[in-house]
Amino acid sequence: MERCERKTLTMGNIAVAEGAIQAGCRAYFGYPITPQNEIPEYLSRRLPEVGGIFLQAESELASINMVLGASAAGTRVMTSSSGPGISLMQEGISFLAGSQLPAVIVNVMRCGPGLGGIKPTQADYFQATRGGGHGDYRTLVLAPNNVQEMFDFTVRAFELADKYRNPVLILADAILGQMKEPATLVPEYPPLDFDKTDWILNGAHQRPARNLRSMYLEDDDQEDLNYVLQRKYERMEQDEPLAEERWTEDAGLLVVAFGTSARVARAAVTQARNEGIRAGVFRPITLYPYPRAALRALGERIKRMLVVEMNCGQMLEDVLAIVPPDVEVRFHGRPGGGVPTPDEILEKIKES
Amino acid sequence: MGRIEINAALCKGCYLCIEACRKKHIEIDDRLNVQDVLPVRVIPGTECTACPRCAMVCPESAIEVFHD
Amino acid sequence: METKVFARPKSLTDVTTHYCPGCGHGVVHRLVAEAIDHFGLRDNTVGVASAGCSVMMYKYFDVDTLEAAHGRALATATGIKRTHPDLTVFTYQGDGDLASIGLAETIHAANRGEKITAIFVNNAVYGMTGGQMAPTTLPGQKTSTTPAGRTKAREGSPLRMAEMLSQLDGVAFCQRVAVYDPDQIYEAREAIFRAFETQLEGLGFAFVEVLSACPTNMRMKPIDGQHWVEESMCKFYPLGTFKDDDA
Ligand SMILES: Cc1ncc(C[n+]2csc(CCOP(=O)(O)OP(=O)(O)O)c2C)c(N)n1
Numbered sequence: 001m002e003r004c005e006r007k008t009l010t011m012g013n014i015a016v017a018e019g020a021i022q023a024g025c026r027a028y029f030g031y032p033i034t035p036q037n038e039i040p041e042y043l044s045r046r047l048p049e050v051g052g053i054f055l056q057a058e059s060e061l062a063s064i065n066m067v068l069g070a071s072a073a074g075t076r077v078m079t080s081s082s083g084p085g086i087s088l089m090q091e092g093i094s095f096l097a098g099s100q101l102p103a104v105i106v107n108v109m110r111c112g113p114g115l116g117g118i119k120p121t122q123a124d125y126f127q128a129t130r131g132g133g134h135g136d137y138r139t140l141v142l143a144p145n146n147v148q149e150m151f152d153f154t155v156r157a158f159e160l161a162d163k164y165r166n167p168v169l170i171l172a173d174a175i176l177g178q179m180k181e182p183a184t185l186v187p188e189y190p191p192l193d194f195d196k197t198d199w200i201l202n203g204a205h206q207r208p209a210r211n212l213r214s215m216y217l218e219d220d221d222q223e224d225l226n227y228v229l230q231r232k233y234e235r236m237e238q239d240e241p242l243a244e245e246r247w248t249e250d251a252g253l254l255v256v257a258f259g260t261s262a263r264v265a266r267a268a269v270t271q272a273r274n275e276g277i278r279a280g281v282f283r284p285i286t287l288y289p290y291p292r293a294a295l296r297a298l299g300e301r302i303k304r305m306l307v308v309e310m311n312c313g314q315m316l317e318d319v320l321a322i323v324p325p326d327v328e329v330r331f332h333g334r335p336g337g338g339v340p341t342p343d344e345i346l347e348k349i350k351e352s
Numbered sequence: 353m354g355r356i357e358i359n360a361a362l363c364k365g366c367y368l369c370i371e372a373c374r375k376k377h378i379e380i381d382d383r384l385n386v387q388d389v390l391p392v393r394v395i396p397g398t399e400c401t402a403c404p405r406c407a408m409v410c411p412e413s414a415i416e417v418f419h420d
Numbered sequence: 421m422e423t424k425v426f427a428r429p430k431s432l433t434d435v436t437t438h439y440c441p442g443c444g445h446g447v448v449h450r451l452v453a454e455a456i457d458h459f460g461l462r463d464n465t466v467g468v469a470s471a472g473c474s475v476m477m478y479k480y481f482d483v484d485t486l487e488a489a490h491g492r493a494l495a496t497a498t499g500i501k502r503t504h505p506d507l508t509v510f511t512y513q514g515d516g517d518l519a520s521i522g523l524a525e526t527i528h529a530a531n532r533g534e535k536i537t538a539i540f541v542n543n544a545v546y547g548m549t550g551g552q553m554a555p556t557t558l559p560g561q562k563t564s565t566t567p568a569g570r571t572k573a574r575e576g577s578p579l580r581m582a583e584m585l586s587q588l589d590g591v592a593f594c595q596r597v598a599v600y601d602p603d604q605i606y607e608a609r610e611a612i613f614r615a616f617e618t619q620l621e622g623l624g625f626a627f628v629e630v631l632s633a634c635p636t637n638m639r640m641k642p643i644d645g646q647h648w649v650e651e652s653m654c655k656f657y658p659l660g661t662f663k664d665d666d667a
């Protein structure tokens with residue numbers, strides 16, 4: 001997985017933006033909001049270079065619906081935002097899911113609720129993993145934890161979006177967006193392309209007219225659509241869960257964390273190991289579909305877990321639902337822009 | 353002179369065509385169509401100038417007009 | 421030799437609509453279909469439907485169609501047209517959709533000069549949801565949410581969209597028409613043709629406001645609905661061409 005060749009010091013937001021270009025994204029619609037402005041700023045220059053379209057929209061409502069239009073016409077398309085902007089996009093994400101349209105949506109999380117602040121958070125976990133808008137739908141959610149993954153997961157997100165004809169979310173945060181690390185801005189392999197000729201709206205040339213919609217008023221058609229969606233989500237749950245495990249073989253205690261929290265947790269666990277404590281880390285990479293089977297298997301033998309999040313316990317609910325009942329699950333969280341320190345987590349590890 | 357063809361199955365029974373025709377060439381039929389409304393029909397023995405005002409106002413595009 | 425002087429347009433499918441008897445939507449659909457036929461656009465058009473009585477227009481137009489969220493049709497259409505400039509893109513929107521919930525999207529798409537044809541059916545009510553007040557409901561007009569009639573003091577005055585949009589630099593064509601009688605329908609057809617031509621010529625945003633009857637929610641017979649459009653709506657909303665960059 002290590003690609004040392006041509007590493008450059010890159011900001012997380014820039015890695016996302018260049019990842020989109022490398023994935024073949026040829027349209028971006030968005031509205032400025034901190035801490036993700038580097039994405040539209042970079043793409044406003046970069047997309048025209050590759051023959052793509054950049055347009056600053058009048059709002060996130062407009063952005064996501066522009067995304068829907070471009071996607072329906074067959075273009076790889078992305079938007080990005082944070083907190084209040086992502087909330088405004090929820091209606092459009094629901095329409096994308098209902099109309100079975102691919103799109104990549106990047107949430108560089110900032111703390112809320114409300115206008116909140118620009119400090120990092122993981123408080124949009126519920127919103128991201130439960131669909132977020134109205135209706136019975138899911139979006140694939142990828143959670144990077146370094147700049148390289150900001151790039152790699154963005155490339156992957158476009159593949160997954162097209163593969164499932166479904167919106168895919170990148171759930172990052174203000175730290176990941178703003179941090180600089182060496183990263184390779186070349187994909188590991190040429191990004192996969194998917195044939196869209198049998199569903200896109202590009203003019204009914206030599207074929208019957210097509211329609212893309214989420215509304216089905218007749219008989220049980222809306223119920224049928226929902227079953228089609230559910231079968232798709234089952235396929236995702238079968239094939240796509242991804243997690244990273246560290247030091248789990250002999251662990252007596254497992255720290256469960258994603259994104260930035262997982263970085264800090266890994267530092268804490270390294271320290272714990274140095275002090276002779278047999279701790280391990282489980283980092284879900286796909287937050288939906290959640291890597292349930294892997295975590296459940298670990299729960300069969302590791303009976304103490306510590307969930308660490310930058311919120312007041314959102315993923316915690318999933319962990320509690322997944323692990324066997326005899327696992328003792330503790331929680332350490334920092335909401336509202338707080339970031340846990342390795343020392344804080346180490347202390348909790350020692351208490352657990 | 354002209355002639356109209358009414359696709360009675362498409363007719364919604366709004367009767368805007370009757371109002372539009374200056375030649376009083378159209379009337380309400382006495383049999384329900386598939387939509388359960390009384391469609392319109394041509395009044396035998398009246399004339400049509402192919403103007404084509406009736407077709408213009410028909411919201412269902414149920415009338416076609418011919419001219420010879 | 422007999423010739424057909426008025427034919428059902430090819431870009432309309434052969435089905436009955438779900439529209440109420442005497443509803444203006446049917447006539448406007450036909451005029452749009454005639455424009456598509458006239459310019460030979462059936463094979464490279466995408467129509468964007470809005471939430472409103474016309475949400476099921478995919479059944480009636482024999483062209484590719486996309487359903488937009490309520491009010492967002494012009495943003496959705498922007499996404500299509502910007503990425504596929506060779507497609508002909510039109511939106512078909514009601515007054516609630518274009519002038520209330522989607523007002524920001526409307527003004528910004530118009531102001532950017534998106535090369536889109538926007539067909540705006542102003543029937544002075546929210547037809548689909550049962551006749552509530554629209555941003556275009558006339559002063560004094562009774563609706564299910566203005567039982568005593570709309571007042572300027574409480575609800576404000578109706579928005580005159582054609583006048584507003586004609587102020588924007590991106591708008592290349594802007595006309596208000598009505599479909600209450602054959603002569604006006606001829607005018608409306610001309611305007612809709614011009615609005616498609618404006619897009620084909622790449623001039624900018626093209627807007628046609630069509631004053632149209634919703635007899636059901638006005639609780640009127642179809643013919644009385646037509647008269648109401650002529651006598652009441654046209655008084656408040658003057659017909660005419662507000663802008664034509666090519667004229
Ligand atoms: C976000 C949202 N709010 C409300 C609705 C409900 N709704 C559907 S259509 C409509 C109004 C339609 O009125 P108009 O745009 O004038 O179209 P008409 O039916 O009169 O042609 C409303 C309020 C919706 N679909 N979405």
Ligand code: SF4
Binds near residue numbers: 401
């Ligand atoms: S074409 Fe003219 S004259 Fe003939 S039926 Fe229609 S309205 Fe009457």
Ligand code: SF4
Binds near residue numbers: 366368369406410411
């Ligand atoms: S105008 Fe059309 S729908 Fe209405 S009555 Fe005449 S034929 Fe029927």
Ligand code: SF4
Binds near residue numbers: 438547633635636637
């Ligand atoms: S409710 Fe009004 S706008 Fe809707 S179909 Fe009926 S007449 Fe037309």
Ligand SMILES: [Mg+2]
Binds near residue numbers: 515
């Ligand atoms: Mg209306």
